[in-house]
Amino acid sequence: MRANSSLLWTLVLAGVIALTVRTLVFQPFTIPSDSMRPALEPGDYVAVAKWPYGWSRLSLPLAPPLPRGRVFERLPERGDIVVFTPPHAPRTAYIKRVIGLPGDMVTVSGAVVHINGAPVPRGLVGEETRLSSDGEMTRYQVWQEILEGGRGYLVHDAGPGPLTEFGPVLVPDGHVFVLGDNRSESRDSRAAAPEGPGMAPVDHIIGRADRVLLSVRPDFSLWKPWTWTRIRTGRTFLSLDPEPR
Template sequence: MADTTETKHNSFGELISVIFQALILALIIRTLLFQPFSIPSGSMRPTLLEGDYLFVSKLSYGYSRHSLPFSPNLFPGRVWSGDPARGDVAVFKHPVTNIVFIKRVIGLPGERIQVRDGQVFINGEAIQRELTGQIDNVDITEETRPVDVYRETLPNGVSYNTLDLSPRAPGDNTREFTIPEGHYFMMGDNRDNSNDSRMGVGTVPLENFLGRANIVFFSIAGGASPLEVWRWPAELRIGRFFSSAQR
């Protein structure tokens, strides 16, 4: 009987050890390599949709205090830093509220950015913008009508689609912003439904970047939770599984 009790005790101890090691490994992977992230709003439509679940590469931009859970103030700046590239879809923390956002990098440190009649200007030069058609799909646009789609191409060749919900939206005409050193100008692809650097977010310090959006590994429509497996047959967006989160 003593041997049986001791065996059960050892088995329980081994189980606790395995669980603890697994949790430590998961924390290391989440902190240093890849962090799962779910799209909370429609600001990046049509590139990313609510219900998309993706991996964010923490390696892309190095690490700051914001890379750690709860953002402890352990060290200033970034280590093993990599600069965000123009056109990157990146996850970052709001400079004031620390709320997590996902937007596209449009402007780099030292540049001047302005929007005129929906056209983005970088240092006074308009970026390439072409009307490619319309999308009439409420799951993609959240609108029950056709929505104009523009293809933008940045100076470095990065190209992506944007939605234009209204030709006279508040963000279609802005003042000229000068980006401070060490900061970036971020915009959502859903141009008329995005709180970004044109509005309340302002320019984003490099320190606040969490990582570069990488791959959509799961996607479900209709506001369904991934745990609601009974809704999978009707709501899963199979075509978005393992697709690029960039464009």
């Protein structure tokens, strides 16, 4: 009887520790789409840090109906990749890059992002031909954008589209303006609800995507051992922190 009791308490303690880590420290997420290429690929398993911006009710399992706001609140930095839920779809998680902070005026003109009237510096790196979200081979230009403070990252651009021109818009208090790195195939702050998430409320941010824990190809299956070689080993523990330039 004592052995069974000890096992039960061990399982309870393990569950409490796992829940605490998931609530306060890290939560894993999987990437289902290519809207954040090239930083994130479909099949990436990402560690999302809970502490950088403080904790809100969305930090807790099932997002209980607690008061709005965050404990130890801190705004994201431009360039951070964040996971958040839009108010109109509380069971849906988006992962995007923070571009504009409260009070910023953001415009997208000819695919060039402008913050407070100044274009975000960018340079052409090259081209890639990849399978797009609609299943067609698409040629993308690859650009490097460099935000204030020298944080640089790559973006994909497949040419003019419905979201190539946007704004200007003022980022309201308590919100951030987010974009997907795959600018031609991302529903982000350029798309208002219900077509997209619109602006991301700060108290709806779950956390900051810090690192790729594991990356697998779409044809990988844990239940098919012959597919276990289809792990993208080069992306294992890949940092998502924008590189200083």
